[in-house]
Amino acid sequence: METHHDRIGLLDFGRAALGLLPSAISSLWATLKVYALTPDSHQSIGSILEYQAENVPDKDCLLFEGQRWSYRDFNAWANRIAHVLKTHGVGPGDTVGLLFENCPELLACVAAVAKLGAVAGMLNPKQRGAVLSHSMRTIQPRLMVIGDGCLPALHSASPPQPDSVPRLWAGMGPVPRGLVDLPAACAGASTANPPSTGGVRAGAPCYFIFTSGTTGLPKASVMTHLRWLRSGYGMGQAAMRLRADDVFYCPLPFHHNNALTLCWSAVLTSGATLAMARKFSASGFWRDIRASGATAFVYIGELCRYLLNQPPGPHDRDHRVRVVIGNGLRPEIWDEFQQRFGIAHICEFYGSSEGNLVFINAFGLPRTAGFTSLPYAIVAFDTANERPVRDARGFMRRVAVGEAGLLITEVDAGHPFDGYTDAEATEAKLLHDVFKKGDVWINSGDLVRSQGLRHIAFVDRVGDTFRWKGENVATTEVERAIGAVKGVAQASVYGVAVAHSDGRAGMAAVVLHPGAAFDGRAMAQDLCRALPVYAVPIFVRIIKAQETTGTFKLRKVELKQQGFDPALVDEPLFVLLDRDHGYQPLTRAIHCRILAGTVRW
The missing domain is CATH 3.30.300.30 (ANL, C-terminal domain)
Incomplete structure (x- = not known):
């Protein structure tokens, strides 16, 4: 069997490209949508949801533990929450902290915040104590919305949020002391689309995703509607070729980008159905896939290994899944995973919350993180001192095909770096004077190997x-x-x-x-x-x-x-x-x- 040293040959590439011809028109149309988007475009998460609610109102939008929401019902729910948040003073540019485990209420709140032109601060419910407190201070929320199971995390934060920050309870059961009952407040709220949605531009921030970095404490990367839309059209439609009749199953946490950006954007932009799981279960995974009628799912590499570690059974291929997307599927288990479960298209990708570059296996080739048309370079890296190598003139050197090096991506007007809420942390990710005086590149912090024809294989992370x-x-x-x-x-x-x-x-x-x-x-x-x-x-x-x-x-x-x-x-x-x-x-x-x-x- 070939290894991660595989090079992408012209013959294999050509065969893969020919195999895409039947769906080439739809993929090309989705790609054109990506390039047509600009920061001033009148598109956003809210506008896409409102469009689908008007055009396919009775289509399933969301499935969760036996419950169903149509596009009409989910949009109306988000509108009620938006009107309630507005009464609490939430407006364009404000941040709403969301502390949730996976549940439909989380997505409804994100949609509501987006419709107001505000920013959802996606707090990680696994964080505790001073780390969670730091995350809250970082986003400076105008108010907080708390979901089921997250009160212990909230109470652990030290120091707690000041009393001046309202807290809304979106969970089930009795309303905890000091919190406002959001479902009760929504009961009499309007279901009409808020006028503010039309004023939201694609380049505006829509949420903050927390990512760990070398500084130790979490950093809030800025996600825009533009990046969300490009993910939906580019990765969801052009690469995965997701259709309106697809059901996309997601067991990953929605405070992370693989779920919130990749899965949700692919679903909403195509008018498909999202099947949300509360959490991943290796033993119950395929049962959930069959129950939801899923035709696609998202993965991380460890998830795939967990599934392979389950005893083989007669139902391993008893499903409708035709495409999967994710990152971290190791070359050594790629073939076994694909063959055992009968997955036609593995859409591996490489990207980061804060980066401006995505590689994606749109051509369905084995054991690769995929292809990109965007500018990048792989440069020589000193692993002993954990820094890129510079020559006598102070410039870096690109490595040859097959050689591992540090992946860097260029920053220019067409490929900006949204960065973090912390300007110092943003600057720390940048490399200056890389190949010439004045150029600026993003340090991905990852070692990759060029496979040729603009494809890469992930090798390892570097740094702290x-x-x-x-x-x-x-x-x-x-x-x-x-x-x-x-x-x-x-x-x-x-x-x-x-x-x-x-x-x-x-x-x-x-x-x-x-x-x-x-x-x-x-x-x-x-x-x-x-x-x-x-x-x-x-x-x-x-x-x-x-x-x-x-x-x-x-x-x-x-x-x-x-x-x-x-x-x-x-x-x-x-x-x-x-x-x-x-x-x-x-x-x-x-x-x-x-x-x-x-x-x-």
């Missing part, structure tokens, strides 16, 4: 962020939490590859105060309280001192290389197999089980 369980983990955030544990003097956190798992698991090299003993159970309890589940390190290594670079940054290169192998590490190693029991010694026997894949997280 690694990906685990579909989430970006900022090492400085984890280091801060470990530093607060009793007895810890210093910690260095990094990602390590684990057999039979996608991404990299967290590992911490910990220096203890003199005389302090390592308490694995106490550390696990403290970290589980302070961090999201995905950010809690799996491995701990006790070291005598941290090695630093000449600029006093923690040196992690050798630590990453040695990983958690007892044969390479002569210092105490611990592993988190059971959160209740805490970190336990990592023996050679446990290490062998991890390598064999009998230990999983």
